[in-house]
Amino acid sequence: MKPSFRFLQWCQSRPGGTALLFVLTTGMLVGYYGWLALVAPPPPTYYLDFGAAQWIQASEPSDNVCFRKNLYLSETPKYAWLQMAGIDGFRISVNGKQATLGQAAQPGVESEVLSLTSGGNESVICDITHYLLQGTNTIAVNVTRGSFPGRAKLVCRGGVIDQSGKLSEFSSDKSWRVALTPGTIPALIPWTDREMDDARWAHAEVAPSERTGLTQPVTLPPVLLQQPVKGKWIIDERPGPVRNTIFQRHFDAPNGNTDAWLQIAANGNFSVIFNGHFLGDFTDSSPTIHFLHLKRWMRAWGNDLSVQVQGLDALPTLIAEVCFLSGGAEAASIVSDHDWVLPNSRLATTIGSYNYAGDHWGLPSKTASPAGLPSVEATRQTIAGIILMLIIAAAIFLGWIWSGRLLAKRHKWEIGRALGIDATLHLPALVATATLLLLRYDIRLRPDSPVKVEFFLGLVAMLILPRLLAWASRKEPGPSLFWAWERWRGWASSQNGFWLALGVIVLASLAMRLHGLTTFSLDQDDILIRNYTMGIFDRGYPSLSFYNHVMRITTYELVPYPIALSCFIFGWSDWAFLLPSAVFGTLTTLLLGLMGRNLFDWRTGLLAALIHAFNPLNVFWAQHLFHPSQDQFFAILTIWLFYRAIRQPGKLDGKYFYAVCFCFCLTYLSWEGQFFLLPVLAVTLMLMYPGRWGWLWEPHLWIGLIVVGSVVLIQLSLRKMVAPGYIFLGYGLNLLTPSLYFLNPESDPFYYFSSVLVTEPHVLLTILCIAGALFVWRNLAMRYCLLVFVGLLLCYSLFLPVYSIRYFYFYQALLILTACGAFFLLWDRARELTLEWRVPRLLAWGSGIAALLLVLGTATETGFKVFRLSEQTPQGRAHIDPSLRYGIVRQDTRSAAEFVASRLRPGDIVLANLTQAFYLYGRRMPDYALNTVLAARMIYLDEYQSYRHKFVGIPNVRNLRDMQSLFGQGRRIWYIGGGPVIEGQNELKDATDFVTERAKIVYSTYHAKVYLWDGTAFPAQQTVANPALPPQPDIPPEKPAPEDRVLEELNWAQNGKPLSYPRVTKSNLYPEWTHQKVSEPDPARVNAKLKVQPVQPPREPEKPESDEKASE
Structure with a gap:
């Protein structure tokens, strides 16, 4: 007698859990797609027809x-x-x-x-x-x-x-x-x-x-926006209390229409109800036409539209039009006229042109976006959608049970084997549903085009047809069906095949990182590391020098040394500076391939290396001079070596553990924020082998910890000791320390989840990691990668008081590796379920290849452009981080600096918030730096009695008073601004507005603008000079340059070729004032009084500088 089949016990087994994963995931995805297609379809979108218009x-x-x-x-x-x-x-x-x-x-x-x-x-x-x-x-x-x-x-x-x-x-x-x-x-x-x-x-x-x-x-x-509303103003001359009335219209929908919209406006507050569905309340200070989509609630006959209007200070009036569209063109319409019904079966009065409050009452303006669903209707749709999704998921689950039993009965199989084979028949529908949902975010398609009822019926068919093929099959094929794959797999898994494939990927990775390496100029962080690297050649260690102080580097201590080696070999150029980051990024690709093969298998290693080679985030930071590329390499190497050190439960491999300690020191000295690796690795060790505490008595552990602790303490001590005392004011990122930041109301624990994990390159990788955590937890390597990744994610989200995508970059390679490992582990389990049965195995293989291409395409932007996954504001705006997408420009600091430097006259003042960039590419120090965020770190020098920039030592413009004093010198002022104004900082906004409202933009490039003020506000005759020309004779003599201007002498003939400065080749592309002296005509209104509004609200008088010093 055969033992009875226990379903719950079978689901806890390896094949049962895998089968349950496939079925439940398919049920939830198809159910969610049914929710979108049947209950809450996305709003329609339309392409614009520009006719004969030209770009x-x-x-x-x-x-x-x-x-x-x-x-x-x-x-x-x-x-x-x-x-x-x-x-x-x-x-x-x-x-x-x-x-x-x-x-x-x-x-x-x-x-x-x-x-x-x-x-x-x-x-x-x-x-x-x-x-x-x-x-x-x-x-x-x-x-x-x-x-x-x-x-x-x-x-x-x-x-x-x-x-x-x-x-x-x-x-x-x-x-x-x-x-x-x-x-x-x-x-x-x-x-x-x-x-x-x-x-x-x-x-x-x-x-x-x-x-x-x-x-x-x-x-x-x-x-609808290319023509005025056709309705007429209608009025209720005998409204109810507080000028409240209801306008009603009963109508039938014309035949052949495919869409229906309501345009409506009123002279007060109004609400709309259509066929029993509340569509929202509207409150406008002046009449505005709103658009409401009616198609989802439209019936062929017996439609009822009810609008309740409350006049603000007059009798309630209304103008409306129900438009029926077919093929994008208007097919019919129902307008507001005398057929609309008022309470007590009265008819509305048509007023046409209505004289209201002394103003002509014409057509109101139209909004440019449709009205959203009110909370009541949205909640109703959500509840209905959840119920439908659960019903579909339950139907798919019950269909799986019924189909499995039928398959077992037909072929005389065990129930477990039949259910496992039937579960693989869900894979085509699973992959197809995931693809349709992702295509909603592809910019090459309309958001609503992949969500249709027809596609939902197709998914249902994909769940039925494979079963028909399986039921119709009479015998099992021989084991030679996949002989070609087995043969290729044996070659690829060999040493020669793996190294050949990995070598091609690494070369492609290097090519990706070297391509366009110097297309963009160095940014502020890059230039800071560059300046520290110069200190190695000048003083033998990374440092900055200005005035009588030498500032040693107190963070990123090891980053300048590989850069110095590159400059020593290849010369002094941006390419030589950036080369080490590209090399470290390429080495990380190689390291990830080897680590994947060691922890999982050759397929995981090759796929992880391939994704890392072409992932936008990795390519971006490999082309930066800053620390992330070097730090990621040492961090991943540390994590891999630690896994090899703890492979035996309760023991530490001394050889690998000492290597872990050495690599951690390199990681920590590349960036001190990697201190979180220590507690994360410790917790991971305890969770990997619960109850195995033998490693506590290993001498290797305590020797390594003493060395690591000494390095950390020495570094922290040097940070306090090397800085000159009583010189720095404020704080910077290098002073941030771990804390319980998640208790702060301003913290955002889900920052990395919303800004990185669910964005286009990482969304499928995140889903695969979740699947691995739920169903492949028993795999030792998978458990290790998940524990380390989740631990680092929690530490940087909860305990570091600052968020940045580059802080996720260090362990992003773990996300890639974990996802690839989970993918192939699930692939192997699906392969085990199908055994040698022809139809299920063919479907499983085809679905696996399609899923592989889907993961690879989204993670590397190959074939898929799901850019609508970027987080949007209610106004439709989106901030796109250039590190998460190819083809996004970075700040161009070189062109702006060269433009100003080539047009300077004696006595000109240069004000910059791109201070280091102007010093590098302009070959001179700016006169002033804009630093009005008082919390930022700055320097106060007693010998100059002024606040100075913390890196270059020039005077700081801190607030509006300093800016007014600067403009009071009456000399030409160049302002080099980069990036938008930081909102919420009144001092910064007032100071920058003072410049931008009085000066002219003379040059603009990527995320940088150059403003020029000619030094006069109310001249009798304005001499508008071209910055590219020498001073004109009629210009009064300039004041001498400030004595405290700092200039660093560099041998540019030895460091590189002379820079070439672009000139304006077509003068009429720039305004005429840049190259011609003009008189004061009336259109320029120069003789008019300058429109300078006082800062609102007025601020309290500021203390004199001497009082501030005394208080300090």
């Missing part, structure tokens, strides 16, 4: 371009619209007012579109009626490209409907004006103002057309 750009390559188009209107328009696409971000202004994208009725609110793509084209369509005036109107667009390489360009199409209903269209062409810099003083006249004369601006040139598939869709049907 335009400046004739000179630039990432930041200003475009202007002047339109003359003989009368105020009845309606006007504008649609635009640009690379990558753009800001639209109409007659000097920001054309807001969220609320077109609030022209004073600034709005900005930031691209969610790398090389994609963000698009928008909006109503600009209320911005246009009779006469000349100006459309100004500032396009900023964040992807590289390429130029900033745009395509535009718009239309104006006059009072008679005639449509006149305009589009982007050669008639548009273009400039690389605005050329105006914002406090006098913004470049977006229609009064500005742009006659000297260059004409745009036609650019090659961009790929249509990369232009992102909009969330509203363009046809």
Whole structure:
């Protein structure tokens, strides 16, 4: 008698757990897809039709371009619209007012579109009626490209409907004006103002057309924004209490429509109910047309629309239109008229043009985005979706049980074997569902296109058809079916095959890191390490020198030495400085391949090395001079050696443990934040072998800990001892120490989860790690990698008071290795379940290869561009970290510094927050540094009685008072700014606004701008000088340079070739004021009083500097 089958006991076994994983994962994914397709489909999106409009750009390559188009209107328009696409971000202004994208009725609110793509084209369509005036109107667009390489360009199409209903269209062409810099003083006249004369601006040139598939869709049907609402204003002349009434409309949907939208506005607060579904409350200070999508609740007959309106200070009025669309065009509409019903079966009154509060009551402005679901309806959909997902998952689970029993009965198998084989038949549907869900975030597709009812039915078919094939099969195939794979596997797993494949991957990794190594200039952190490296040649150890002080490096102590060796061999150049990081990044690829083979098998090693070689995060930091690349190599080497040291339970391998201690010291001296490795490895050892404490009596342990502890204590002591006493004020990142930061309300324990783990390169790797933790925990290597990775993730999330993606980078290789190990362990288990059964094994192999390509494609941006996974704000903006994606520009500090250095005159003042970059590429020290964040670290020197920059020792501009004093010297001031203003810091914003509102932008490049103030505010005649020309005779003599200006003498003839400075080759691309002396005409309004508004709210008087010193 056969023993009875115990399902729960079988699920706890290796084949049972694997089968249960496949079935439950498939059930949840298909159920979630059914939730999206049947209950809560994503909102529809639409592509814009630009017709014959042309892409335009400046004739000179630039990432930041200003475009202007002047339109003359003989009368105020009845309606006007504008649609635009640009690379990558753009800001639209109409007659000097920001054309807001969220609320077109609030022209004073600034709005900005930031691209969610790398090389994609963000698009928008909006109503600009209320911005246009009779006469000349100006459309100004500032396009900023964040992807590289390429130029900033745009395509535009718009239309104006006059009072008679005639449509006149305009589009982007050669008639548009273009400039690389605005050329105006914002406090006098913004470049977006229609009064500005742009006659000297260059004409745009036609650019090659961009790929249509990369232009992102909009969330509203363009046809609704390209024409005014057709409804009429209707009113209830006898409303209820507090001017409250209800407008109702009963209608049937016309045949053939595919979409339905409601446009609605009122003169007060209103709420909308459609077919019993509450669609939201709306409160507007002035009437604004909102868009509501009705398709999901639309019935063929008997639709009821109810709108409750409360007039604010007049009788309640309403204007609305229900639009039915077919193929993107309007098929029919139901407008607000006298057919709408009021309470007590009364009919509404049509008022047409309504005279309200002395103003003409015309067409309200339209929003540029649809209204979202209210919380009530969203909660209802969520509950219904969860119920449907659980029902589908339960149906798939019960279908698996029934199908397995049927398969066992037909072929006379054991129940466990039949259930295992049937579980592998779910793999095609699992991979297909995961692919469809990922394609929602691919920028080349509309977000709603991969989610359709038809696709859901296809997934159901994929669950049924494999079973039919399995049931129809009568006999098992012979074991020779996969002989070719077994033969290739034997060759690949051999020494020669593995090393050949790994060598190709390592060479490809090196090529990826050397390609474009010096395309971008060194950033501030890179230049800091470069300056410390120079100290090795000057004083024999990494250090900085200024004034009478020598500042030893107190963190990243080992980072400068490989760089110094590279410079000693290859010379003094950016390429030689960056080469060690590229080499360490390549060595980490090799190390990960060897570690994967040692912990798991050759497949894991090769896949992990391949992902690491082409992963954007790893390539990014391998092209930086900073410490992460070197630190990651030593950290992963330490983790691998520690695993080899503890392979035997309760014992330590002394040879490997001493190597661990040595590598940890190298890691710690590369960056002190790796101190977390010590407690994490200790906890991992205790959890790997619970109850095995024999390693505590190993002498190797205590000898190694004494050495490591000595190194740590010596390093911490030197950090306190080498710095000159009473010179530093404030604090920096190097003073941060581990603490219980998770108790601080400002902490974000899920920072690395939301910013890294669920982003496009890592989302599938994270899912595989979770699967490995749940179902492959018994594997010793998998357990070790998971414990170390989770431990480091928790330490950096909870105990370090600062967050940065580079702090995740050190152990990111563990995420890759763990995910690859889990993938192939599950692959082998699926292979074991199928045995030699033809159909299941073919399906399992095909699904495994598809899943492998899916993981590899997302982790390396090969074939998949799921960039919509980037975290977005409610306004549709997204901050894209350049380390997580290919093709994102970094800050260009070289061009800005060279531009200023080649145009300096005697007596000019240079103010920079890119201080070290200007010193490196401009070959002179700036006069002042902008450092208004008082918490930042700075230096106070008694001999100069002033605050100084902590790295270069020049005077600091700390606040608005210092900035005003600087401008009071009456000399030309160059300001080199990099990056956006830090929001929330009033001192910084006031100081930078003081510059940017009075000076002109003379140069713009990637994340850096150059401002120039000519030193005079109210001249009788303004001499507008070209910075590239020598001083003019009529310029008064300049004041001598400050005595405390610090210059470091460098032998540039020996260190490298002389730098070449680009000149303006086409002067009309830059504003005319940069190269011509002009008189004071009225358009420039120079004789007018400078519009300088006092800082609001007024601040209390600041203490004199002497009082501050006394208090200190």
